[in-house]
Amino acid sequence: VKRCVLLLMTLPLQLRKPYLLFLGAATGPAEAKTAFGIRDWVPEACVAQLRLSGSRVDLGLPDLAPAAARAAGARSLLIGVAPPGGRIPESWCASLIEAADAGLDIVSGMHTLLEEVPGLSEAAARNGIALANVRRPRQGFSVATGRPRRGKRLLTVGTDCALGKKYTALALARAMRARGLDAEFRATGQTGIMIAGSGVAIDAVVVDFVAGAAESLSPEAAPDHWDVIEGQGSLFHPAYAGVTLGLVHGSQPDVMILCHDPTRTHIFNWEFMPLPSLDAAIARYVEVARDTNPAARVAGISLNTSQLDAAARQRVIAETQARYGLPCFDPILTSLDAAVDKVLSP
Amino acid sequence: VKRCVLLLMTLPLQLRKPYLLFLGAATGPAEAKTAFGIRDWVPEACVAQLRLSGSRVDLGLPDLAPAAARAAGARSLLIGVAPPGGRIPESWCASLIEAADAGLDIVSGMHTLLEEVPGLSEAAARNGIALANVRRPRQGFSVATGRPRRGKRLLTVGTDCALGKKYTALALARAMRARGLDAEFRATGQTGIMIAGSGVAIDAVVVDFVAGAAESLSPEAAPDHWDVIEGQGSLFHPAYAGVTLGLVHGSQPDVMILCHDPTRTHIFNWEFMPLPSLDAAIARYVEVARDTNPAARVAGISLNTSQLDAAARQRVIAETQARYGLPCFDPILTSLDAAVDKVLSP
Numbered sequence: 001v002k003r004c005v006l007l008l009m010t011l012p013l014q015l016r017k018p019y020l021l022f023l024g025a026a027t028g029p030a031e032a033k034t035a036f037g038i039r040d041w042v043p044e045a046c047v048a049q050l051r052l053s054g055s056r057v058d059l060g061l062p063d064l065a066p067a068a069a070r071a072a073g074a075r076s077l078l079i080g081v082a083p084p085g086g087r088i089p090e091s092w093c094a095s096l097i098e099a100a101d102a103g104l105d106i107v108s109g110m111h112t113l114l115e116e117v118p119g120l121s122e123a124a125a126r127n128g129i130a131l132a133n134v135r136r137p138r139q140g141f142s143v144a145t146g147r148p149r150r151g152k153r154l155l156t157v158g159t160d161c162a163l164g165k166k167y168t169a170l171a172l173a174r175a176m177r178a179r180g181l182d183a184e185f186r187a188t189g190q191t192g193i194m195i196a197g198s199g200v201a202i203d204a205v206v207v208d209f210v211a212g213a214a215e216s217l218s219p220e221a222a223p224d225h226w227d228v229i230e231g232q233g234s235l236f237h238p239a240y241a242g243v244t245l246g247l248v249h250g251s252q253p254d255v256m257i258l259c260h261d262p263t264r265t266h267i268f269n270w271e272f273m274p275l276p277s278l279d280a281a282i283a284r285y286v287e288v289a290r291d292t293n294p295a296a297r298v299a300g301i302s303l304n305t306s307q308l309d310a311a312a313r314q315r316v317i318a319e320t321q322a323r324y325g326l327p328c329f330d331p332i333l334t335s336l337d338a339a340v341d342k343v344l345s346p
Numbered sequence: 347v348k349r350c351v352l353l354l355m356t357l358p359l360q361l362r363k364p365y366l367l368f369l370g371a372a373t374g375p376a377e378a379k380t381a382f383g384i385r386d387w388v389p390e391a392c393v394a395q396l397r398l399s400g401s402r403v404d405l406g407l408p409d410l411a412p413a414a415a416r417a418a419g420a421r422s423l424l425i426g427v428a429p430p431g432g433r434i435p436e437s438w439c440a441s442l443i444e445a446a447d448a449g450l451d452i453v454s455g456m457h458t459l460l461e462e463v464p465g466l467s468e469a470a471a472r473n474g475i476a477l478a479n480v481r482r483p484r485q486g487f488s489v490a491t492g493r494p495r496r497g498k499r500l501l502t503v504g505t506d507c508a509l510g511k512k513y514t515a516l517a518l519a520r521a522m523r524a525r526g527l528d529a530e531f532r533a534t535g536q537t538g539i540m541i542a543g544s545g546v547a548i549d550a551v552v553v554d555f556v557a558g559a560a561e562s563l564s565p566e567a568a569p570d571h572w573d574v575i576e577g578q579g580s581l582f583h584p585a586y587a588g589v590t591l592g593l594v595h596g597s598q599p600d601v602m603i604l605c606h607d608p609t610r611t612h613i614f615n616w617e618f619m620p621l622p623s624l625d626a627a628i629a630r631y632v633e634v635a636r637d638t639n640p641a642a643r644v645a646g647i648s649l650n651t652s653q654l655d656a657a658a659r660q661r662v663i664a665e666t667q668a669r670y671g672l673p674c675f676d677p678i679l680t681s682l683d684a685a686v687d688k689v690l691s692p
Binding site: 144202208210240245 | 489490491492493548549550551553554556557558581582584585586587588589591592596613616618619630634637638
């Protein structure tokens, strides 16, 4: 067993798609944000939904029990809902065990480890299925080498947390592929990992190995291959800047896209700390990225304008573009074409 | 048992002094660097040494077996030697178990967990002694708050790893106490923790909690109390910069002392990466430290001139001081007075 565990530790996380999306008894879309994100970004990976009585959320997918979902092709039950506190309630246990008995892997981003659900480890062993806790990196990582590697890398960075770095990376990878480019989304957070089917929950890595984990996430590739890497945190964040710096150094980005919410004045949940200006953010990201890639540059600004009315959204995008001389877009509202152009040719 | 483990997780590491210093069969002082550091910095914490046959290292302490050392007042056996690879050899096991049976805690900075030494967990349980793996933080940490706290903080920072940040912090704390100041050394690495008897192995913390761990290491204190914090890594290091940034942000230093080796041109063991200039390093450290403490400043430069001849050492120190307009010293060669003056009054 110990040897098996050590062997597993050396393997990157790889989720088995497609998914049966488990919604528990979610009463609103905010609670089921993960499931909606997966349905929107990888609809081809979504076979069905499984809801408990009381649920008022509908993904527009067939309602199937685990065995029927397995028969329809599903390979994993994915917990697509996050109740307050991030714990797995007792009311889910029977469904999770039923899924394991139907031959589905279980995929979770909850704080509760799947191994802590009574009876689930036994069901997993009995059926030879995997329990994937995407919040806990299972893989062992090496110290970063700092050595340049072939292939191109784009990293989304931000003036703050929780303002669209994952969404922007997904939208850029999609726009680049639509042009026929060889572009791949690389996930660093749990929802991103569930969408991609693989990745590293970078904020859960021991700090000595963060840059090394980032290196392993976007390995050497063909010269014209683009890894589009999901950013995390912010260099200016009083708690999480170490995550961001390790990710920037290890990713060795050729290009960064700066993500920003123009309505924020202070760091989210740190209301006594002002947000950096876009100038300061661009200067700092370029400065530190050049530690490991002297050619690093910022090629565009992604604005999350969802808090503004329609007229203001367009105005802020145009004003920001004029002021900074960089392509500026809101990925859920406007075209990414100018930014992709700028990514491809400085 | 589970409740006990959870309770232990919430307690900061606290080693029991004084020590019986275990030297194994070390054949030279380089291997016993940890033991020499502890003897030099906290001689009052060193009761005796324990050497295996073949050892050619002598700390100038009495040779005592564990039971005799315990009778002479020792409370812990401390492994003061690091064989290549950092593993505990089988030839040590009998001595470690004998020490546990004599009622001594065991303190180790080795990669091998003490719990992996055959028979040692049982001996610990039998005798009610503690096994302290200082390389593995046992404590759970919170996310950093970023909130200012009372008390003064000094952090040593560097242009690279392994050039004197621990030594400089210890020397500064000693010089400040010699002036009657209320100054305390705060350890962030294993040798520092053994010297101080407490601390956090900051590079082994999960990255999301690094700044929070740094906050807990130098908590709110009296307005004229100084925590003198051992720095780690370098903001410019391709593998470890995330450690350094989290430590800077969480420490909220009022003052930093920049440590540098004037003979280094490249990052240690990363020979293809040039070292930053002192100007660039000062600018970057001040910039990022001001994210969480707008008054942060660099008050002096600590030079490790051990690779130079006597005349060159003094010349480089004088030239550096003239060029940067900051007090400059080598802590094993020259006075720290001017730097302490500058720490106390900008």
